Amino acid sequence: MKKAKIIAIGIAVVVLIGVASVVYYAYLENPSTLDIKVMDAPITGVSAVNITFNEVQIHGTSSGWTTYSLASKTIDILGLTTSNASLFATLSLSAQRYTQIRMHLESVTVVILGKSYNFTLVSNWADIIGTFNISAHSTTTLTIAFNLNQELNVASSTFTPVVGTSMSVG
Numbered sequence: 001m002k003k004a005k006i007i008a009i010g011i012a013v014v015v016l017i018g019v020a021s022v023v024y025y026a027y028l029e030n031p032s033t034l035d036i037k038v039m040d041a042p043i044t045g046v047s048a049v050n051i052t053f054n055e056v057q058i059h060g061t062s063s064g065w066t067t068y069s070l071a072s073k074t075i076d077i078l079g080l081t082t083s084n085a086s087l088f089a090t091l092s093l094s095a096q097r098y099t100q101i102r103m104h105l106e107s108v109t110v111v112i113l114g115k116s117y118n119f120t121l122v123s124n125w126a127d128i129i130g131t132f133n134i135s136a137h138s139t140t141t142l143t144i145a146f147n148l149n150q151e152l153n154v155a156s157s158t159f160t161p162v163v164g165t166s167m168s169v170g
Helices: 002-028
Strands: 032-039 046-060 064-076 086-093 096-112 115-121 125-134 139-145 167-169
Touching (some): 032 046, 064 086, 086 096, 125 139
Antiparallel strands (some): 046 064, 046 096, 096 115, 096 125
């Protein structure tokens, strides 16, 4: 009888360790990857729109807001499409549902007729609202489309990031 209890406790411990290992591996180890790309279509009279990014914040339904500081990265988003979108960041995320991304813009420089102009940022944050899921142990690519025709005011040299819900998951 005593030997049966010891065997039962031993089996319970092994099962508990197995369950804990699965939970750790599936949810806590965070091996999932999110590649964020940016793109936009051409705008008349402009030959380059260089946006410098340095941070991204992502809101997960389980984790809340998480901030990722990045080395400053400048991307000419003019004329980029889904087939040639530029990689903005690669992040390691936990598996869950995400509802919003905020990209911090450090500066915007626009080239018009061969001359470079520093534009004033109406806001330093581009907010993208939309849901996407990150599965455990996978790579998800998220492409964010800016709308330069709406965001770029050449007459006042201002840039208003109004990305909204322009993203596609692939």
